[in-house]
Structures are given as C-alpha cells and as structure tokens.
Amino acid sequence: MIALSATVALWFLPLLVPLCLYVAYTDLAEMRITNPTVLAMAAIFAAMGPFLYPMDAYLWQLAHLAIVLVVGMILNAAGAMGAGDAKFLAAAAPYVALGDIRMLMALFATVLLAAYAVHTIAKRTSLRTFAPNWASWSQEGRKFPMGFALGPTLAIYLGLAALYGS
Numbered sequence: 001m002i003a004l005s006a007t008v009a010l011w012f013l014p015l016l017v018p019l020c021l022y023v024a025y026t027d028l029a030e031m032r033i034t035n036p037t038v039l040a041m042a043a044i045f046a047a048m049g050p051f052l053y054p055m056d057a058y059l060w061q062l063a064h065l066a067i068v069l070v071v072g073m074i075l076n077a078a079g080a081m082g083a084g085d086a087k088f089l090a091a092a093a094p095y096v097a098l099g100d101i102r103m104l105m106a107l108f109a110t111v112l113l114a115a116y117a118v119h120t121i122a123k124r125t126s127l128r129t130f131a132p133n134w135a136s137w138s139q140e141g142r143k144f145p146m147g148f149a150l151g152p153t154l155a156i157y158l159g160l161a162a163l164y165g166s
Contacts, residue, residue: 001164001165001166002097002100002103002160002161002164002165002166003097003098003099003100003165003166004095004096004097004100004157004158004161004165004166005052005161005165005166006161006162006163006164006165006166007052007165008052008053008161008165009158009159009161009162009165010162011048011052012044012045012048012052012095012158013155013158013159013162015044016041016044016095016154016155016158017155017158017159019037019040019041019151020151020152020154020155021151021152021155022037022151023037023088023147023150023151024145024147024148024149024150024151024152026147027084027136027145027146027147027148027151028119028131028134028135028136028145028147028148029131029133029134029135029136030134030135031135031136031139031143031145032084033082033084033085033087033088033147034084035087037088038084038087038088038090038091039091041088041091041092042065042090042091042094045061045062045065045091045094045095046062049061049062049094061093061094061095062094064093064094064096064098065090065091065093065094066090067093068086068089068090068093069086069087069090072085072086072087072089072090073086081146082146084147085146085147085150088147088150088151089150092150092154095154095157095158096154096157097161100157100161104153104157107153107156107157107160108149108150108153111149111152111153111156112146112149112153114149115148115149115152116144116149119136119144119145119148123136123137136148
C-alpha cells in the first residue's frame with residue numbers, strides 16, 4: 001500500500017505529469033531543468049495543498065521542499081549534484097509521503113537504470129539521428145541528464161499512488 005492518498009494523487013497527477021515529461025525532455029535536449037518548471041511545480045503544491053491536506057500535514061509536506069532544497073544546495077556546492085536536479089528534487093519533495101520514501105527510492109533506482117540504458121543505447125546507435133542536436137549526446141564522463149529519470153519517477157509515483165494509495 002502507498003501512503004499517499006489516492007485522492008490527493010489524482011488531483012496532482014494531471015498537472016504534474018506534463019511538467020515531469022517536460023523536465024525529462026529539457027534535460028535530454030539542453031542538459032538543464034528550467035526554473036519556471038520547478039517554480040510551477042512548487043506553486044501547484046502551494047495553491048492546492050491547503051485544500052487536499054489538513055493544515056498541519058500541508059505545512060509538514062511544504063517543509064520537505066525547504067529541507068530538500070538546503071540539502072540539494074549543499075550537494076550541488078560539493079559537486080555531487082547538478083543545480084537543476086537539486087531544484088527539481090526540492091519542488092517534488094512536497095508531493096511524496098514520508099511513508100513512501102523506501103518505495104520511492106526503489107522506484108527511482110529502477111527508473112534510473114532504465115533511463116541510463118535507454119540513453120546509452122540511443123546515444124551509441126542510429127536512434128541518435130531522431131534528435132541529433134540534443135546536448136546530452138555530447139556529454140562525457142559523469143554527466144547524465146538526471147531529469148530523464150527524476151521526472152518519470154515522480155510521474156510514476158503519482159500514478160501508482162492514484163491506483164494504490166491509501
């Protein structure tokens with residue numbers, strides 16, 4: 001069972017899935033996650049949250065944004081994470097129920113492995129010709145468009161919560 005309410009997930013799902021897919025696309029094409037996208041994610045939660053959660057739960061979920069943002073900034077300063085990834089994680093944090101963290105981490109690991117495999121195969125085959133100018137094709141070493149995994153992870157999580165949430 002997923003801790004996030006199915007009703008809450010259903011309200012957020014149609015608004016966030018397009019943003020999550022846009023994050024995946026822009027990170028693949030431009031190697032960046034845009035500020036307006038993460039601000040829209042945060043604004044959606046800030047506007048709808050008070051109607052979907054009891055006030056104490058809403059404030060706690062909103063606190064997740066600030067906590068994850070600070071941790072993300074520290075990780076970015078240490079060179080362990082991109083700034084866009086940190087911003088996305090912070091904007092996504094309020095949507096995740098604390099009781100779902102373990103399941104979300106397993107889901108992220110699965111999506112990350114699949115995204116890495118798909119990206120690597122596409123990058124090294126003729127599939128690359130479908131989007132020849134994407135910035136992510138020319139990245140070497142540790143550079144990987146994490147938005148390609150982060151966006152779908154949140155979208156899948158909300159979809160699973162809508163189906164199996166409490």
